[in-house]
Amino acid sequence: MLFERIYEEGLAQASYFIGCQREGKAIVVDPRRDIQVYLDLAAKNGMDITAVTETHIHADYLSGTRELAAATGAEIFLSAEGGPDWQYAFEGTDLRHDDTIQLGKITVTAKHTPGHTPEHLSFLITDGAVSSDPGYLLSGDFVFVGDLGRPDLLDEAAGGVDTRFAGAKDLFRSLREVFLTLPDYVQVHPAHGAGSPCGKALGAVPSTTVGYERAHAWWSRHLLNNDEAGFVAELLDGQPDAHAYFARMKRENRVGPAVLGPLAPLEALSATEVQAKLDADAAIFIDTRDRDSVLEGTVDGALVVPAGNSASNFGAWVIDPEKEKRPLIALAPSEDAAESFRASLHRVGIDSLCCYAESLDGLRSFVPPTISVDELDSTDRDALVDIRAKSEYADGTIPGAQHLSGGSAMWRLDELPHDPATGKPGAIITFCQSGARNVVVSSALRRAGFTVTELKGSYAAWAAAS
Secondary structure, eight states: OEEEEEEETTTTEEEEEEEETTTTEEEEESOBSOOHHHHHHHHHTTOEEEEEEOSSOOSSSOBOHHHHHHHHOOEEEEEOOSOGGGOOSSOOEEEOTTOEEEETTEEEEEEEOOSSSTTOEEEEEEETTTOSSOOEEEEETTEETTEEOOSOHHHHHSOOSSHHHHHHHHHHHHHHHTGGGSOTTOEEEESBOTTOTTSSSOOSSSOEEHHHHHHHSTTHHHHHTTOHHHHHHHHHTTOOOOOTTHHHHHHHHHHOOOOOOSOOOOEEOOHHHHHHHHHTTOOEEEEOSOHHHHHHOEETTOEEOOSSTTHHHHHHHHOOTTTOOSOEEEEOSSHHHHHHHHHHHHTTTOOOEEEEESOOTTSOEEOOOEEOGGGTTTSOOSEEEEOSOHHHHHHOOOTTOEEOOTTTGGGOGGGSOBOTTTOOBOEEEEEOSSSHHHHHHHHHHHHTTOEEEEETTHHHHHHHHO
């Protein structure tokens, strides 16, 4: 059996490629939307991808299930559990509790494990060439290393009302009736790692075992004592922010993400061509550089989405493709860098990047206004805004600051000050922990009409000075 974990650092998301070498057949579980990595694995190992599936309707990234099936002809398998409100709206073979997918000697057995979502499946993997007993569990967003999938995401991102309580109780039952019935030696491979907002305390190591979680996970004592109430209370306490774009991901993943197919190369534009599009308001420029570079000067009207691990998240924080239809132009030093950035955006359903520019030379510039900590008290503003996560804000903030999490700020603009007579957006000072998130959100707030000044060094600088 070939077992490969494919991990995307920015989204802290794991997908799995499992193949039978004798039959030359493989299945991919929870694929991301840029699928070349799976095609390359199949070619390298002389395999055909004949099946593709996912553990549940994802909220934090756009699924590549349809994309991969379209490219390979693989059969799509989808959960049919969870009731009529949680059925996929695109075609696939139904999977219910204890249904199996066969790949030569490898058996993939679906286990209904609701809690994170009602339709959630985990997959037991049995390598029949070695044993008739299962050896691996792909646990999706059910069991993480040291933690569990959050049951409140449907309330936070899918319009549910108090579904968190039923979800928490479902998780308790799923642990008792499925997970803890497995042998201790079964290896557990979750769909997310540290940094994912799909749980509150995910471990950084890639896998665990049933026995280790049974003995050491925070929830194990509640199961041992059959303490459902204590379990629910501890599970729901302190869950992280849910980014606003999660609601769009839920809808698109249920309906079925658009299939991109083979992509045309991105077009390299000259400064004259870029500026002409910006002057005509026919495109949006994306500055992909780091915080310090941007604060020295960027393009007038640019959105800031630094390239790298956080590009998918940051892009979805400030670009809503359901509302913004203008094409995007990215700053990228090369075609390869531009293509990599486009893949990051595709993972969160932003498909409008058409072109790139290799430098800022010749483009109309803008230097983001900043103030030092020493200037904070003497600077006029309508509001001081902390864009960090709610847990960071709760642990301490600058006196007088209001909280507006960066992942939902652009969906909550009405909470920021506006002139009562004209409705014009007000003047605000913004900060995060170090400034890396702040430079992203501030660029979007400026485009929304706010007069934004950034606190240099953000909260870390204020705390050090205090």
